[in-house]
Amino acid sequence: MHTVKHWFSHSLAAQALVLFLLGLGFGALFRRDDHPALWAVQSLLYTAVAIGALAYQRRRTSRATGARPGTVVDLNRRIRHREVPQDPEERVVMRRLVEDQLGKMERGSRWLPYWLGFMGLIAVGMLVLGVVTGSPAFPVVFCVGVIVFCCWIVWMRKRAIEVHRHMRSALRERG
Structure with a gap:
């Protein structure tokens, strides 16, 4: 596997x-x-x-x-597992990768409430349409699915930011 x-x-x-x-x-x-x-x-x-x-x-x-795509994939796996490389060159590349990804996540945080609100608006709209047409079963399931999906997005984002901040501090300590 x-x-x-x-x-x-x-x-x-x-x-x-x-x-x-x-x-x-x-x-x-x-x-x-x-x-x-x-x-x-x-x-x-x-x-x-x-x-x-x-x-x-x-x-x-x-x-x-400054690394090959295959190296970036391997470093992302090591970031998820919170493994700090021993090689100084690898540490520098990982530090750049962590900073780049953390910057993207922090810049994207200003749009997250709008995206989540838009998704909630669509779910509420589907729910209203379901109630008006007399078949609310699918819209209720859809609305619950959207709520679960939004909660999952927030949880995964929070977890990813925690991992990247931990790696940034671990790379600074050893670097």
Whole structure:
């Protein structure tokens, strides 16, 4: 299992394959009336956009840290496990990576309430539409799902910021 996780986290081709298959499956599940070629074309388009965005993000992070994308992936794993590298060069790269990611999270914090409010507004709108049309079962489930998703986002963000702040202080102590 470790080699599959390693291959998936390092390879854009593996991620593209999984995204394409998921898109194809969702197309087959939700668009049964459409031709299967349309499922494949839509899945290919969605995969190309997602992989393009991911490649851009990886390239930007690599430039900011001065490391290869594979090294950045390994350092991100070590950050999640709170492992401080012994090698001074690796520590410098990790310090740049931690600062870059922490800066992104702190800059994004000003927009978080607006995004969460927008998601809540959509959930309330769906709930109102469900009550007005007389079928509130799906909107209630949707509203609960949005609330759980928003709580999960806040919790994961808080946890990630704590880990990155811990790593920043650990890298300063040893550096």
